[in-house]
Amino acid sequence: MVESVSKTVDTDVLVVGSEGGGAEAAIHASKYPVKVTLVTKGRMGKCGATMTAGADFTVDGKSAFEMGFKTDPKDSPEKLMVDIVKEGAYLNNQKLVEVYVRDAPSRIKELVGWGMKVIFAYGRVVLTFGPEVVKALKVGLKECNVEMIEDTMVTDLLTKNGKVVGAVGLSLRTGDLIVFRSKATVLATGGWQMVYPYTAATEELTGDGQAMAYRAGAGLVDAEMVQGIPGLPVWPPAWRFASFLPILSGFAGGYITNSKREHFLSRDFPKLRTKTDPECLATIPTKVPLIYISILTEISEGRGGPHGGVYFSLPNLEKLEEQGKRIIDLLFPNWTFHKADFSKLMERLKEGPIEVVIGANYMCGGIRINENCETNLPGLYAAGECAGGLWGANRFGSALTQVVVQGAVAGKSAAEYALKTHLLGINQGQVKSLQNKLFQILKREDGVKPVELRKRIQKLAYDSVFFIREGTKLREALQKAKEMKDRELAKLYATTKNPICNREWIHAVEAENMLQMLEITAKSALTRTESRILHYRSDYPVTDNNNWLKNVVIRQVAGEMHVTTHALTVSFLTPPKGILPYKEATLPIMESELVH
Ligand SMILES: Cc1cc2nc3c(=O)[nH]c(=O)nc-3n(C[C@H](O)[C@H](O)[C@H](O)COP(=O)(O)OP(=O)(O)OC[C@H]3O[C@@H](n4cnc5c(N)ncnc54)[C@H](O)[C@@H]3O)c2cc1C
Numbered sequence: 001m002v003e004s005v006s007k008t009v010d011t012d013v014l015v016v017g018s019e020g021g022g023a024e025a026a027i028h029a030s031k032y033p034v035k036v037t038l039v040t041k042g043r044m045g046k047c048g049a050t051m052t053a054g055a056d057f058t059v060d061g062k063s064a065f066e067m068g069f070k071t072d073p074k075d076s077p078e079k080l081m082v083d084i085v086k087e088g089a090y091l092n093n094q095k096l097v098e099v100y101v102r103d104a105p106s107r108i109k110e111l112v113g114w115g116m117k118v119i120f121a122y123g124r125v126v127l128t129f130g131p132e133v134v135k136a137l138k139v140g141l142k143e144c145n146v147e148m149i150e151d152t153m154v155t156d157l158l159t160k161n162g163k164v165v166g167a168v169g170l171s172l173r174t175g176d177l178i179v180f181r182s183k184a185t186v187l188a189t190g191g192w193q194m195v196y197p198y199t200a201a202t203e204e205l206t207g208d209g210q211a212m213a214y215r216a217g218a219g220l221v222d223a224e225m226v227q228g229i230p231g232l233p234v235w236p237p238a239w240r241f242a243s244f245l246p247i248l249s250g251f252a253g254g255y256i257t258n259s260k261r262e263h264f265l266s267r268d269f270p271k272l273r274t275k276t277d278p279e280c281l282a283t284i285p286t287k288v289p290l291i292y293i294s295i296l297t298e299i300s301e302g303r304g305g306p307h308g309g310v311y312f313s314l315p316n317l318e319k320l321e322e323q324g325k326r327i328i329d330l331l332f333p334n335w336t337f338h339k340a341d342f343s344k345l346m347e348r349l350k351e352g353p354i355e356v357v358i359g360a361n362y363m364c365g366g367i368r369i370n371e372n373c374e375t376n377l378p379g380l381y382a383a384g385e386c387a388g389g390l391w392g393a394n395r396f397g398s399a400l401t402q403v404v405v406q407g408a409v410a411g412k413s414a415a416e417y418a419l420k421t422h423l424l425g426i427n428q429g430q431v432k433s434l435q436n437k438l439f440q441i442l443k444r445e446d447g448v449k450p451v452e453l454r455k456r457i458q459k460l461a462y463d464s465v466f467f468i469r470e471g472t473k474l475r476e477a478l479q480k481a482k483e484m485k486d487r488e489l490a491k492l493y494a495t496t497k498n499p500i501c502n503r504e505w506i507h508a509v510e511a512e513n514m515l516q517m518l519e520i521t522a523k524s525a526l527t528r529t530e531s532r533i534l535h536y537r538s539d540y541p542v543t544d545n546n547n548w549l550k551n552v553v554i555r556q557v558a559g560e561m562h563v564t565t566h567a568l569t570v571s572f573l574t575p576p577k578g579i580l581p582y583k584e585a586t587l588p589i590m591e592s593e594l595v596h
Helices: 020-029 061-066 077-087 094-113 130-142 208-216 244-252 264-268 289-300 322-331 343-351 399-420 428-443 450-464 471-487 503-527 582-594
Strands: 006-016 036-039 056-058 120-122 125-127 146-149 152-160 163-171 177-187 226-235 255-257 310-313 354-363 366-368 380-382 542-544 550-557 560-567 579-581
Touching (some): 006 020, 006 163, 006 399, 020 036, 056 094, 056 399, 077 094, 094 130, 125 322, 152 177, 152 208, 152 428, 152 503, 163 428, 163 503, 177 208, 177 399, 177 428, 208 366, 208 380, 208 550, 226 244, 244 354, 255 264, 264 289, 289 582, 380 399, 428 503, 450 471, 450 503, 503 560, 542 582
Parallel strands (some): 006 036, 036 146, 177 380
Antiparallel strands (some): 163 177, 255 310, 550 560
């Protein structure tokens, strides 16, 4: 019989997640006289999306110029704010946009001060590498007093009288249950990319933060807005899901063809073509949902490859323009990326096309916050990709700027709140019931294997809640998700009973969060009966500014999913009226990405 052991950690500010958002939150909270504890499921610098990023920081050209970069001083913070909201098709919380643009220069300067190397700056982009960001954050963390607890999965928030008073976690190293008692808690746990079968994101990103916030009663906003990444290798398997290729093709372009060798993307998007070759794409933009729809249509109509993708090749490397060449030399020296060697993949590409898919890359929706990163629950804050509302219906700027800006704001807000409050007692009944739920997975001798349930969740997400959505399929997905919840969650079991370093156990706990996020994404997508940038409904193929300029918010109330729509937060740009066909509404918004 497995016995659960528990220990208690008391802290003022508990930060969950150690990368861009979490590390910044911890650093900025620790500027106040409070105890800060940073907990992470992996090890800092080896988990989450931050270290995998390309990585670009967005900042307006004028501020970048004033920082010493050769950018356009005629650009302005106000112009950047307007562009972000237009590209987000007006669903953005404009107060979050203001904070993003206002604080970007300070956060970038801070990272540079901690040693982050900038490899190149152009337009509104300050380019570096994800590991450089994490390296700098580690320097920042060393300068302050933060308790770091790694290899620990926070599984649920503890609440008392509607306030968040702590959390429980499982130590992956010892199998112990840890009870955190905190005055304020910041969630910076990244996205829920693992709900989808194709992604370059790391395995920790199972939507834990959003799912536990939802269970505690926090609102989730615009969860239907999922961003993809085309050009993710699926075959040959040696390079499966290597983000190197989509990042490279974002600068170098290439050919995308179907099984009939037709160049359907250059046909559908003539503006993407190189000047010299009408079939070759100058760039394969990552954030353009119209491209996802073209690719998925080829696949669903039977013109895809045997592994569920389309074909990619790179015949044009020699003919790249000066700037493209320069960026590629700097980002991928000798075809390495983050010190990993991709020269064999480049050799393989010379032999002919490889099969690529669209991956789930970034979640625009998430925990609903205000400009102080406060949620609707006192004591709970969220920052980074875990939080929603900044990007509206499409992410135009850099997520890295978002995570460091919001991390700093959340840390400050949480510390100030902690100074005004005291540790509230926790509800032992709640701890006991969470503990039982977790340890039952080890005690059960038979039932549902986590790996099987996760595969079925991912298949359902891909089949019904990916980039081409339709009411009947969304309703079916919700029904199937409910069945999985009712019939399978309580039967999950780990074949290995040892609680120490038991990945299967953790996979089982994550499966509940993945299923929860699948359900929330499907419900939001079903609710929004229009198409808007990242959210395409084949049964509602219009962008409806008369009825749908509002956010979809999902909360758990008395154990039930509660959906509401909320008026937009508008502070500087009034949205337009009118109803337009989806493609007509989307193409002009995409223009800057298509021809950058
Ligand atoms: C392949 C790839 C390339 C990208 N490239 C770029 C780019 O070039 N530019 C850009 O701007 N954006 C890019 N993005 C997006 C960007 O990297 C992320 O949005 C951003 O890094 C998220 O930062 P974060 O701090 O919010 O979360 P993450 O960096 O994802 O970190 C999440 C943290 O939460 C922890 N965690 C999760 N669950 C738990 C739990 N239950 N308990 C405890 N800890 C938990 C994880 O261990 C991790 O520490 C890219 C994303 C991917 C996947």
